[in-house]
Amino acid sequence: MIKTKKDLFINGNWIKAKEYRYLTSPYSGEVIASIPIATEQEVNLAIESAERAREIMKEMPAYERAAILERLVNMFEKRSEEAVEIIALEAAKPITTARDEVARTIQTYKFAAEEAKRIHGETIPMDAAPGGRGRAAYTVRESIGVIGAITPFNFPMNLVAHKVGPAIAAGNPIVLKPASQTPLSSYFLAELLHDAGLPPGALNVITGTGKVIGDKLVTDPRVVAITFTGSPEVGTDIRNKAGLKRVTLELGSNAAVIVDKGVDLGNIIPRCVKGAFSFQGQVCISLQRIYVHEDIYNVFVEKFVEETKQLKIGNPLDPETDVSALISKKDVERTLNWIEEARQEGAEVITGGAAEGNILLPTVLLNVSSSMKVSCQEVFAPIVIINKVQSTKEAFELVNHSRYGLQAGIYTENIHTALDAAERLHVGGVMINDIPTFRVDHMPYGGVKESGIGREGIKYAVEEMTEMKLIVFNRN
Incomplete structure (x- = not known):
């Protein structure tokens, strides 16, 4: 196990904090690291450092920014198993799923290296107007300046890559606050980028409370953009x-x-089970609601439950494990309460519905109304509801009857x-003939509502992190 003491990463140096806290494994409860808690003064130092690096990054040619990212990719490839173990330990992500995340992280930085060389404007046909x-x-x-990034625990390397990669590609310095439960991944990244030749101050990693760090990043005028993944x-x-x-x-x-009538369930069932229960359902686009046409509903439920019961519960470091611990005890208690509330209001728990330690067993609910928390809120746990519909039109209405709108899928x-x-x-x-959990790292990704x-x-993040400037020559 990793048992280490980390320091704040500011201006290319490891800076000791006044206070530290223990980081424990969500699965075993064992201490795996000692993590610094930044004060407002230290957050200010990180922003100052990024501000000093702003001109350096802005003037750095695209090929140099791309080269730094390419070297980062090479280092990640050489140390990929170390990265995998970090994710599995701090997030309790099953190690095979963690391996997938590291592979995607490498791919994301590859895309960032390529995109650094593709940032361009366009010519304007001025004579189109009299x-x-x-x-x-x-x-x-042009680059816009210092970016504040606040990232969640569930993809501690790849969701960080989706903020740090485009920031570097666009020539912006960044101050990164990783999730409290998964800071080791970001400190690992800081080490790699330092060795890859990123200028001091271009990346600063600070850990601590959201109140201290988040509020300072959001309100400080030197930070010109915020990129955040988390709760509404x-x-x-x-x-x-x-x-x-x-x-x-x-x-x-x-x-x-939505699962329409007339589809072959052979490949759909395993795909839906994976979408619902991968990383314990702690995925932004985890499959939470399934609407199945009444003609195939009973068969779908039977096969889905059968496939769900094949999932292996256990230690995230075991390659055979499919589902491990939720990120905190509090989340186990919350989800058990939501399940019990649904049961009391008439829902049927057909499998799961209980916990073993911090592991919530994969849970399938039937006859769930749209007002129940397990349907209308984000469960972020291995819970899925399966409801019967008479038509796809009814299903469209049920999907849209939500405060959220990130991605949806349909099989037809x-x-x-x-x-x-x-x-x-x-x-x-909208994913046609796939689950909403599908994502590759160069596609546009985001939601509505x-x-x-x-x-x-x-590419799309780079657009958010750059400013368009117009130049006009008068040749008259």
């Missing part, structure tokens, strides 16, 4: 306090899939139904 004759114009995209409540608070800062928010979800053999879904589902992304504003995916 007053534009004899003028030539073009646009460029915190996201709303950030937007209210941020003023004219750029804000990208990736917030909550209760993602749904009917092209007209697929096109209807693409048009009618009010979400940021309380799922957030702005888009991630390297």
Whole structure:
């Protein structure tokens, strides 16, 4: 096990904090590290450091920014198993799933390295307007300055990569506050980027309370943009306090899939089980709601439960483990309360519904009304509801009857139904013949309603992190 003491990473140096806390494993409860708690003074030092690096990063040519990211990729590839173990320990992510995350993290930084060389503007046909004759114009995209990044526990390396990668590609320094439960991944990244030649101050990693660090990043005028992944409540608070800062928010979800009649369930069932229970359902686009046509509902439920019961529960470091501990005891208690509330209101718990230590057993609920918390709120746990519908039209309405709108999926053999879904589902992304949990790292990713504003995916994040400037030559 990793048992180490970490310091704050500011201006390319490891800085001792006045206070530290123990980081424990969500699975075993054992202490795995000692983590610094930053004061407002230390947050200020990190912002100062980033501000000093602003001109250095802005003037750095694209090929150099790309080269730093390429060296980072090489280091990640060489130390990938170390990265995998860090994620498995601090997040209790099953090690095979952690290995997938590290592979995606490497891919994300590869995309960032490539995108650094593709940031460009366009020429404007000025003579298209009567007053534009004899003028030539073009646009460029410039870095915007210091970016504050606040990241969650569930993808402690890849969701960090979706903020740090495009920031470096665009020539922006960044101050990163990782989730309290998963700081080791970010300190590991800081070490790698330092060795890759990133200038001092271009990345600062500070850990501590959201109140101290988050409030300072959001309100300090030197920080010109905030990129945040987390809860809608915190996201709303950030937007209210941020003023004219750029804000990208990736917030909550209760993602749904529709299963139409006439589809072959052979491949769909394992895919849906994976979407519902991968990393204990602690995925932003985890499959939480399934709406199945009444013609195949009974068969779907039977096969889904059968597949769910094959999942192995246990130690995240065991390669055979499919489902391990939730991130905290508090989340176990919360989800058990939600399950019990649903049961008392008429829902049927067909499998699961109990916990073993900090592991919530994969849980399937039937006959769930849309007002129950397990349906209308984000469970962030291995819980899925399966409800019967008479038509896809009814299913569209149920999917849209949500405060969230990140991604949704539909399985259908009917092209007209697929096109209807693409048009009618009010979400940021519609997956045809796949679960809503699908994501690759260069696609635009983000939602509507309380799922957030702005888009991630390297190219799209770079657009959020750059400013368009217009240049016009008068040749008259």
